[in-house]
Amino acid sequence: MNKLMFAAIAVAFLGACSTAPQVNAPVDDKSVGATTGSTGGANTSGGAGTGVSGSNVAGGNPLRDPNNVLSKRSVYFDFDSFVVRDEFKPLIEAHARYLAGNRSAHTTIQGNTDERGSREYNIALGQRRADAAKRLMTLQGAQESQIETVSFGKEKPRNPGNDEAAYAENRRDDIVYQGE
């Protein structure tokens, strides 16, 4: 019974394989699987949850202290704008000071846009938002080499809606530290 079932499924499997030519091979691409496995579901804001580094430093990490401004990681932008609003300058200054005082720390600033317009052009727009935050940080003591700026364009919206509230939430930089 068991053997029969196995044979039947194996035949079905082989049949499916024989109709799927070589282009199908990368479905099993280990590098893709591995990478996406480790970053799986990464909602890339520096959110809590990735317990490992947090538990190692058990409460002593200012980046994780909810009462510390360093635990705030998102900077929001106006429509069609790359200007860091005054309300977010203290947050960026705090991260700049942290980087200046911790030369081994590295961070990635991820720029995002709302869903309107060309995907590739939005990657360039998101990059400009990330670069704007980086410029402020380097003016305040962070080293250029500590900060990488990248863009997700409109590809990873935090709010999937398509009204102004969703757009405002998605016009954003996220600050993510290495190892998080």
Add this chain to the structure above:
Amino acid sequence: MPRSIKCTLAFAVFLFLAASARAQLTIDIVGGAGTTIPISIVPFNSDNGGQAAISSIVAADLARSGLFKMIDAGGISPPPQRATEVRVADWRARGADAVVVGSVRPQADGRADVRFDLVDAVKQQTIASQSYLIGASQSRATAHKIADVIYEKLTGDRGVFSTRIAYVTKQGPRFQLVVADADGADPQTIVSSNEPILSPKWSPEGMRLAYVSFEQKKPVVYVQNLGTGKRAAIANFRGSNSSPAWSPDGRQLAVTLTRDGNSQIFVMSAEGGDVRRVMSSPGIDTEACYTPDGKSLLFTSDRGGSPQIYRIGIDNGAVERVTFDGSYNVSPRALPDGKGIVYVRRDGGRFQVAIMDYATRQTQVLTQGPDDESPSIAPNGKMILYANEASGRGTLAAVSSDGRVKQRLSASAIDVREPAWGPLPQ
């Protein structure tokens, strides 16, 4: 016990393949050409019922192009199989200007002999005849070749029924880059990831795809060989790496990199390395597309304050602005005849696909919007695939370069985006 694990694994993979087969696109005509060619496709006779599908695939290809009107071929007994058996008066009476007849004869070695004749019923002439000796798995490909011959004879343009397309699907958190025949058949997932995939671009010989994947938590440009399945991160510099475009000889890629600051266009070897900056500008330069002669790049830049399309000579660095009307003109694609571009414009908040002729500077808006993006031109220049949204989900559509024929390409319950039309088979 190991056996049952193996069994479960095999079954899981089988389910996965079955699921990806269900993701096939179906293509519907939603708007036709002004004038169509009335044609009758007589079902090819066959001793083998399975092979009879060839003539129905030919008919489906031609019908989908929107340029033909199918005239009923039933009721003539016996149905003609070759040009000499076609009584033109029968077909003229039905209104057919052209008649296709053919046969499929199984051979002793398991292959089949497929023949067809295309008869011009107006001029009473046979205008095409071909025969093919094919294996059992080549029925669809042969049908597409026959449709290409008929299309070219009757319209004067190359057929694109034998081409392939690529597109990206999103199902829940899963992104898949899929390659399928131009009619949506035989979809194959070539890479899947839990992070976004975008901007697939076919190499000119159709053996490689360049695309952008976020699997390393940032945009990185990959090139994947479709024959071997092997791939390489071709542009993975500090910052963002995106917007790949192939040179017409397949040896170079233009990419947008931010490694030196701004989003700027670079040209590099398609094998990796030899990275050269094309120009320096204070603003954003991206979305490069080679002109068919390989001498220039079209690109999007906001150097003038709003995103507009420009062109630069790769060797002499001379830049000229291409679009002037409106405050948002992006995503340029060169027409294969070198006489104009297809691009996306924003008009009153609507994003629409438009076509511009260089000589007349005339722009024709081809689509309605409001969310049309990522246009990709068929290699004969006659159809444009693009992405839009329907009931909150990404879907694909196509429009003819004169704006008349409109197709909808849909896959049930799956978000589809980022279409790329492959080259003519070589």
